[in-house]
Amino acid sequence: MGSTFGRLFRVTTWGESHGPALGVVVDGCPAGLELNEEIIQRDLDRRRVGQSEVTSPRQERDRVTILSGVFEGKTTGAPISLITYNADADSSKYEPLRDVFRPGHADYTYWVKYGHRDHRGGGRSSARETWGRVAAGAIARQLLRTVAGVEVYGFVRELGGITIETFDRDEIDRNPVRCPDPVAAQKMVAAILEAKEQKTSVGGIVEVRARNVPPGLGEPTMDKLDALIGYAMLSIPAVKGVEIGDGFAAARLRGHEHNDPFILDNGRVRTLTNHAGGMLGGISTGEEIIVRLAVKPTSSIARPQRTVDIHGNERTIVVEGRHDPSICPRVVPVAEAMLLLVLADCYLMNRAARV
Amino acid sequence: MGSTFGRLFRVTTWGESHGPALGVVVDGCPAGLELNEEIIQRDLDRRRVGQSEVTSPRQERDRVTILSGVFEGKTTGAPISLITYNADADSSKYEPLRDVFRPGHADYTYWVKYGHRDHRGGGRSSARETWGRVAAGAIARQLLRTVAGVEVYGFVRELGGITIETFDRDEIDRNPVRCPDPVAAQKMVAAILEAKEQKTSVGGIVEVRARNVPPGLGEPTMDKLDALIGYAMLSIPAVKGVEIGDGFAAARLRGHEHNDPFILDNGRVRTLTNHAGGMLGGISTGEEIIVRLAVKPTSSIARPQRTVDIHGNERTIVVEGRHDPSICPRVVPVAEAMLLLVLADCYLMNRAARV
């Protein structure tokens, strides 16, 4: 249960890390949108591991196939089903983890909830599941770009205690940590390699932004744009916090510092500053949407850790395998995807706002 | 649209600040729960303004009436409708705000979305709307207490830059800022009064916790417990960030510091520490749930502010009226309510987890 996101642009992911395939069904994408596998693959390629020395060297077959909902290069309004096949993975190395709970992982909670779980590679709780989110996000990106010129991008703002000091958007895709500050990027890479050597991992902060978002998106009360973003972002594995605009820093500001004055800009209502991060009262203002996510350090570490098993024994385990010492660079495309899903959904909902 | 929260424990609020009444409908509360107006009123009384020198002196009629769903002291399974009537409010003082956008408020975004809005007292975007959330939360509290002994409480952790240094839970309801540290509480009161004098406002951080939460609550993937909490908390007016467990601080920890080791405690699986804040893989562990919210400084301030009106004129406004210089103490019961709603909903959902 709980594998669907969205009200009108509905995304359902399925699949386990070591099952035969993973996929996603997008129900509610409007008809007439230009779409093909290349458009989706572009976003998926940015998600792939094995991209650099600081991410896991595993090979994953991420190739997307469109199984339905697109005809002669355009969406038909029918559900769009996307699939990727898993290579024949060797699950034998997960055998020792069958009955033991890795600290920081979902092993224990799945076991306590369901009584029966696919332990291989984390099963359903694996980051592999985000493949479907990114694939669906690519469709949302195509929709929002087409109808409103919306642009969503993300980057690593902080990693292992190192924070960016400069911002060059072009820099983001030039370094393996997706950092807009080349100097900080180098330090982040060093921090990751050091963590790896010390058999530990590091966390960080990912930021996602959206430009050209039409004003009016989001519903008052429960389904505020802020709320849906919080929902979306905290559904990403390893994310432990989310903030909008100034976020937690706003807690230390005073009202006259935080309020964004309204101004007229060539007849258009805008705000002089953007402490609010692009939304007021749960509805987009038209200013840039700014979201930050706290990403915990990767739970899989090669150090001995204290734990218990399903038989009620205390145990010590070492989680072997090639894991990313920081998941932050890989969270970036997923966070972009989730913001895109929220915006696409709110965009369609907003069509019903007025008579 | 978007006035409903929850999947099985469904809460729909309605009503505007200056309309004849406000209310909430709770559909999905199980039958057979002991319930009456006193139980609900208890939580509502903690929400009331006019409680101290640091909150707004306005008088609000918060008295709840149960209109349906309860028979002879017990719920029947039918929707529970709760109502409170607004006193005949004088809306005339809002007349000057009819066509102008208060900075930091939802005036502009409602106008741009709907074209037509009830400007009186903020209308639907008023904090008055949270009455229904707290009333519904009281029912969720009664349900969770009855079925599992769950206990939810909140407090102000930081306000106007002052952070608690000690924690005494009994202290929370003894001071007007709902602060568990009496020394910090005094400083917070002083900070609020100073802000008031300076015609500005202050933000802060609210924390909410839940004890005795059964393990297994929350659904994997999209409807993670974390995600639903993020959704719930960021739907509260003035909240700009939410974090679980160590939250943003986790971004600066290393894996071996952040992972909570599993231990056996009288045969029960527990964690030695609780950096995760009571959930792993989106599912409750049984440890205490810890959530923090960033609350922005109140938008209504008595200083001149730059803005525009619906006719396309630049304007300067001063938002008169008796507004709380910090909304943090009043966010506490609302945040408790929202956490209760999430937990009640997840508790019922979890009944369908296993054959």
Place this chain on the structure above:
Amino acid sequence: MGSTFGRLFRVTTWGESHGPALGVVVDGCPAGLELNEEIIQRDLDRRRVGQSEVTSPRQERDRVTILSGVFEGKTTGAPISLITYNADADSSKYEPLRDVFRPGHADYTYWVKYGHRDHRGGGRSSARETWGRVAAGAIARQLLRTVAGVEVYGFVRELGGITIETFDRDEIDRNPVRCPDPVAAQKMVAAILEAKEQKTSVGGIVEVRARNVPPGLGEPTMDKLDALIGYAMLSIPAVKGVEIGDGFAAARLRGHEHNDPFILDNGRVRTLTNHAGGMLGGISTGEEIIVRLAVKPTSSIARPQRTVDIHGNERTIVVEGRHDPSICPRVVPVAEAMLLLVLADCYLMNRAARV
């Protein structure tokens, strides 16, 4: 649970027959729609009992009050809350029914499901609940009339075995049985009076139609227009069957008789006949929508009936009280309302159909 209908035009009813009030919350009505209590009351007045010799002489206070969502004569996009207060009803006459199950009623099933029920006047299962449906339907009518000139009307096609032989739409509101054939109407009245005298009741068939429905409403697959109509109609108390267009008669036709040929009518695609009742593949064609409902004879009859009580005793009961010997005339406005709710919901959904 289960008190909400609709996806974008969401209607939630609440209240029991002998509670203090009944109401409905409509969330999702677009902003800017002209609305006031008179517009809603008009439909409610058609629902009222005590209208004639053939309906129950009970007096019900059906007056609607708008509590939210409308400002200065127009909807604001916020939830519209409607309420009507019950007169101080004398519940004492229901005391003998507290522990016994009336045949044909929901007494037993509520008891077996919930263990605890409000027995007074049927509680939640009373036809009183349809007040909220008709009130919400009036808003849907106003929306559909405004945006598309849609016109929905219903009538009694058959009652107590008497079927209409002529059709004059103006006749419908001229007789107490809402029958478009004045001769049949007289016979139906006689049939009702005869059933009353014989301490029994009669069933019948209600028909509802919609004109000027835009083509394209309804979603393929699960949320077909047909499916949503079936859902809506079979949620009305006492309805045991629903058919679209030729319905069950279509089961006896041959393909070349049933298929409606497409023609061009002043450049517009239409069908020559309308066996399909206005929809193909679950989507409206633009032709008249035709729906018929089978209404069972009223369950409350003044004859001795065999039954059991909650204590496990066999009993004989006579259901006293002033009950309609046929509910058909009163089902008409409810069926209209439900069709209006489906169409309003589908109309808003359809705005998201194309890029």
Place this chain on the structure above:
Amino acid sequence: MGSTFGRLFRVTTWGESHGPALGVVVDGCPAGLELNEEIIQRDLDRRRVGQSEVTSPRQERDRVTILSGVFEGKTTGAPISLITYNADADSSKYEPLRDVFRPGHADYTYWVKYGHRDHRGGGRSSARETWGRVAAGAIARQLLRTVAGVEVYGFVRELGGITIETFDRDEIDRNPVRCPDPVAAQKMVAAILEAKEQKTSVGGIVEVRARNVPPGLGEPTMDKLDALIGYAMLSIPAVKGVEIGDGFAAARLRGHEHNDPFILDNGRVRTLTNHAGGMLGGISTGEEIIVRLAVKPTSSIARPQRTVDIHGNERTIVVEGRHDPSICPRVVPVAEAMLLLVLADCYLMNRAARV
């Protein structure tokens, strides 16, 4: 949009007749249920065409593959993804239908709604889509059988004007028309063959029943069991009517004839008769659930028919191809599946009914 059915047992189908594959995702099946491909295939085999002289001789590859949600023979609580691959179908014969609307089909309505459609084999509106319903229904069957011994079966009650006169449940699967009366079965076969020869088609009535349904399923008001069944059944292609228990015949009964007296049967509350078809007030009584569906004659007929095309020309078409002259026998397993989906969903919902 609208490809999902269910609230807790959520079923989403995807795929077009001539696309590479079709599938279904079931989210919400409880963990711990024994499940494998054989169990699902059993129901799918009953759905297959090419089974006899009276159904279409087309070969379809209906083999199911489980892609997720099952581990070591048991469900895990994760979404269950099922797929079947389409053989390389020759779509060229559909080329003449690219721009013309077949009477009785969804061609026109899809075109008017979406502007862009996959015309090959009916695309999304093809009966091929029901593959996923039957596959999901098999999982629901396994769940309901396991937890409550529920048994669902269907049959053809009437076809081409011929109605059953005897009932032998074992007979149903012995003849190609799924008729429980062997004499009527022969006549039905003859009626189909005659219709085929006359280049037309015949409709009929399908009946579905469920035994051992626990009392208490279904929610009052909107989500009545009756309503959900109406929703489910009218979402099946070609179904134009649905009735519960006595259905339309109830419209001609009197109250004392239709009311089912309650009796005690070994201490258990039962009804002496079952005119109500197993539900009262929208909630199951525990008696057999009885549902009937009106199935229209197949729209594809080999006679010249009058129609128009997308360019605004009047046309005459003959729908070539090997189509079933009556779809009734094939509706049986689909109707069973839909009833199973409703019951599984209501069964899980009911777990939240009481404290």
